[in-house]
Amino acid sequence: MKEQSKNKSTRREFLKQGLVAGAGIAAGTGLISSLLDARTSESVEKVKVMTTDGQIREVDIAQLKLPRVSREESHYGIPGRKFVMVIDLAKCKNARKCVEACQKGHHLPKGQEFMKIYLLQDSDKTSPYWFPKPCFHCDNPLCVSVCPVGATYKRSDGIVLVDNERCIGCKFCMTGCPYSSRVFAWKHYPEFDEDKEPYSPEAGSPGKEGTVSKCDFCPDLIRVGKVPYCVSACPMGVIYFGDIDEDTVTNGTDTFQFSQLIKDRAGYRYLENLGTRPCVYYLPPVDRQYDVSLGFGDLNEEIKNRYNETPYVKKHKP
Amino acid sequence: MESDKNILLKEFAPQLNSTGPWGYAWISFLLAVICLGIVAFFFQVLRGHEVTGMRDNVVWGIYIVNFIFFMGISYAGALISGTLHLFRSSWRKPIIRMAEFITIISLLIGPCFILLCIGRLDKLPYLAIFGRIQSPITWDVIAISTDIFGCLIFLYLAILRDLATLRDDDIIKLSKWRKKLYKILALGYTGTPEQQLRLNRATDVMAAMIIAIAIIVYSVLAWIFSVTLQPGWHSTIFGPYFVIAAVYSGSAVLILSIWLFRKIYHLENYITKKHFVSVGVIMLVLAAFYGYFTFSDYLTKWYGSEKNDELLIRLLFNEYYWYFIISNYIGVLLPLIVVGIPKLRTITNITITSVVVIIALWLNRYLIVVPTLESPYLPIQDSRPEWLNYGATWIEWSLTAAGIAVFSLLFTLASKFIPIVPISGFHHDLEDKKEGISA
Numbered sequence: 001m002k003e004q005s006k007n008k009s010t011r012r013e014f015l016k017q018g019l020v021a022g023a024g025i026a027a028g029t030g031l032i033s034s035l036l037d038a039r040t041s042e043s044v045e046k047v048k049v050m051t052t053d054g055q056i057r058e059v060d061i062a063q064l065k066l067p068r069v070s071r072e073e074s075h076y077g078i079p080g081r082k083f084v085m086v087i088d089l090a091k092c093k094n095a096r097k098c099v100e101a102c103q104k105g106h107h108l109p110k111g112q113e114f115m116k117i118y119l120l121q122d123s124d125k126t127s128p129y130w131f132p133k134p135c136f137h138c139d140n141p142l143c144v145s146v147c148p149v150g151a152t153y154k155r156s157d158g159i160v161l162v163d164n165e166r167c168i169g170c171k172f173c174m175t176g177c178p179y180s181s182r183v184f185a186w187k188h189y190p191e192f193d194e195d196k197e198p199y200s201p202e203a204g205s206p207g208k209e210g211t212v213s214k215c216d217f218c219p220d221l222i223r224v225g226k227v228p229y230c231v232s233a234c235p236m237g238v239i240y241f242g243d244i245d246e247d248t249v250t251n252g253t254d255t256f257q258f259s260q261l262i263k264d265r266a267g268y269r270y271l272e273n274l275g276t277r278p279c280v281y282y283l284p285p286v287d288r289q290y291d292v293s294l295g296f297g298d299l300n301e302e303i304k305n306r307y308n309e310t311p312y313v314k315k316h317k318p
Numbered sequence: 319m320e321s322d323k324n325i326l327l328k329e330f331a332p333q334l335n336s337t338g339p340w341g342y343a344w345i346s347f348l349l350a351v352i353c354l355g356i357v358a359f360f361f362q363v364l365r366g367h368e369v370t371g372m373r374d375n376v377v378w379g380i381y382i383v384n385f386i387f388f389m390g391i392s393y394a395g396a397l398i399s400g401t402l403h404l405f406r407s408s409w410r411k412p413i414i415r416m417a418e419f420i421t422i423i424s425l426l427i428g429p430c431f432i433l434l435c436i437g438r439l440d441k442l443p444y445l446a447i448f449g450r451i452q453s454p455i456t457w458d459v460i461a462i463s464t465d466i467f468g469c470l471i472f473l474y475l476a477i478l479r480d481l482a483t484l485r486d487d488d489i490i491k492l493s494k495w496r497k498k499l500y501k502i503l504a505l506g507y508t509g510t511p512e513q514q515l516r517l518n519r520a521t522d523v524m525a526a527m528i529i530a531i532a533i534i535v536y537s538v539l540a541w542i543f544s545v546t547l548q549p550g551w552h553s554t555i556f557g558p559y560f561v562i563a564a565v566y567s568g569s570a571v572l573i574l575s576i577w578l579f580r581k582i583y584h585l586e587n588y589i590t591k592k593h594f595v596s597v598g599v600i601m602l603v604l605a606a607f608y609g610y611f612t613f614s615d616y617l618t619k620w621y622g623s624e625k626n627d628e629l630l631i632r633l634l635f636n637e638y639y640w641y642f643i644i645s646n647y648i649g650v651l652l653p654l655i656v657v658g659i660p661k662l663r664t665i666t667n668i669t670i671t672s673v674v675v676i677i678a679l680w681l682n683r684y685l686i687v688v689p690t691l692e693s694p695y696l697p698i699q700d701s702r703p704e705w706l707n708y709g710a711t712w713i714e715w716s717l718t719a720a721g722i723a724v725f726s727l728l729f730t731l732a733s734k735f736i737p738i739v740p741i742s743g744f745h746h747d748l749e750d751k752k753e754g755i756s757a
């Protein structure tokens with residue numbers, strides 16, 4: 001019992017100290033030099049790591065080679081954890097950094113997004129808002145029920161993963177998911193080849209033609225004490241990630257007590273009535289810091305056009 | 319009695335032992351279409367499913383539509399032939415063989431279409447190795463394989479007498495290998511009273527079984543859709559609705575094939591207006607049921623106007639307006655009018671109606687699959703037109719055409735191997751013969 005509570009507090013420390021702590025642990029296992037990859041790419045996020053000779057260096061997260069567990073191991077959750085995500089709609093201004101970091105981290109081609117950002121408006125008179133949507137990692141996941149071969153599974157830590165070595169590509173899970181969270185590899189995309197590591201369902205990469213994939217809550221990052229790509233990439237701190245049993249969520253800067261946050265901000269789950277019991281909570285878009293129109297600021301044409309059919313854009317068209 | 323059989327054999331000899339120039343042209347045409355399908359299939363395998371019109375929202379396209387369609391006419395064949403057999407309908411004899419052929423041939427083609435939807439055909443054995451009973455796809459795999467097995471047995475029992483007749487025949491000059499094949503397949507059946515008794519019993523049992531299996535299989539197929547939470551699919555009526563729609567489309571395909579074979583093989587003496595009207599009446603009853611189920615389904619969706627149901631209905635009545643009118647208005651009303659009014663009941667009218675019904679029912683499945691996937695809970699926000707709306711590509715159309723061609727080819731070949739009208743059916747039962755020929 002004592003041991004357990006000690007463990008718990010250490011874990012909480014991890015979350016609080018965030019990225020440095022994660023890198024520290026990795027250094028402790030003497031893995032850091034091997035974690036560094038020679039590849040250089042445009043930085044999305046810098047993390048501090050300790051090299052084997054004790055120096056602290058700042059490196060691009062994309063350069064970190066994360067340890068990957070086997071397909072077999074990926075079936076079991078990280079013991080004693082139950083992950084939860086909270087997305088603060090009041091702060092989202094469609095900066096799309098979460099999408100970019102996710103795409104890069106999972107070696108996804110353009111247009112095949114695990115994290116999608118919708119422009120929603122519940123009815124004519126209500127206010128439009130930006131709605132980042134990862135996989136909800138439902139506690140009652142229909143996608144898992146309908147899979148004929150057990151290629152997608154729910155783990156003890158709440159994460160729903162897809163094993164693309166097992167997936168036969170029948171796409172039944174895609175019709176089963178009411179949130180359109182799953183994507184299909186319609187061909188072999190060149191981005192898949194960027195990832196030279198062996199495949200692990202936890203990394204969700206490299207992708208495979210003819211199979212289904214989706215947001216995975218980045219368990220490979222969690223294992224080294226980090227938060228998912230989208231969480232650390234968001235400049236506004238919109239996305240919080242944490243453990244529902246520890247009752248803590250963090251966006252990398254601020255840490256909150258999950259239950260209090262949900263209580264104070266009237267947190268809710270999207271389409272609760274469907275009974276899928278999502279592990280992603282939303283904080284309603286109240287007292288917003290940014291006008292919805294700011295979300296169109298730096299978008300390129302292709303992405304701007306995605307919202308052409310929304311009532312908001314139609315109304316404001318010159 | 320023996321002479322009756324011989325007369326029949328002589329009459330059917332041309333279709334069994336020779337193929338005219340038109341026959342060869344027809345078969346070559348079908349083979350050409352099948353080749354096109356094979357090319358399309360290789361394109362799809364080599365370039366990935368990107369060559370189809372399917373995308374992340376509409377993940378199932380006309381392949382699934384064809385799958386439901388072919389399975390539908392198959393179950394219909396099973397239900398119609400099984401029921402006619404059990405009720406000993408006197409007029410059934412000349413057309414029952416066609417219903418049996420439709421059943422088994424479409425049952426072999428249908429599942430091929432679902433395979434075209436599968437992203438990784440190389441991992442297909444996983445369905446057996448890692449199959450999970452919780453998944454409706456596993457139910458479907460079990461149900462369809464049971465159905466194929468059951469229908470093959472039923473068909474075999476039904477043709478056994480004719481196989482024996484062809485083995486013993488010395489009127490038609492058949493090649494040696496065919497004689498040999500008939501001999502093996504006839505299993506030493508000579509028509510002793512005991513053999514007849516056993517065969518009749520076995521056929522009765524199988525007829526009853528395939529009726530039950532057909533209902534179960536088609537319901538399971540419907541549940542693949544209705545167990546999901548998608549607004550257009552999550553409906554309790556889907557099981558019976560699919561069964562009715564299936565039998566309905568099957569009755570139409572049966573009428574069309576009766577008409578074609580009657581024309582091609584000159585069966586005017588055996589297949590008469592009575593047969594068209596009888597199957598037409600079955601089609602009429604099914605049209606009424608189909609209309610009723612369709613109406614109930616859409617009425618409840620429309621009246622309650624849940625947000626996503628409303629979006630779907632709006633889509634159906636705007637972008638899919640004509641599809642909806644053809645499949646759910648004309649497809650219901652036309653048979654009611656044409657078969658319902660005695661004056662309009664001509665062979666040509668009934669056949670034209672059946673063609674319209676076939677098209678309407680195909681569109682009905684299209685309307686079930688595609689618009690629902692185009693209107694998910696979260697609106698599709700994409701700048702790529704092919705992501706917003708589904709449109710089948712030439713790959714999918716070619717494979718669809720190939721499916722129809724394989725169906726026609728197998729039907730043609732089967733009619734060359736086994737008489738399309740049961741020979742022994744006539745000589746076996748004098749009463750039936752008189753009914754069948756003189757009607």
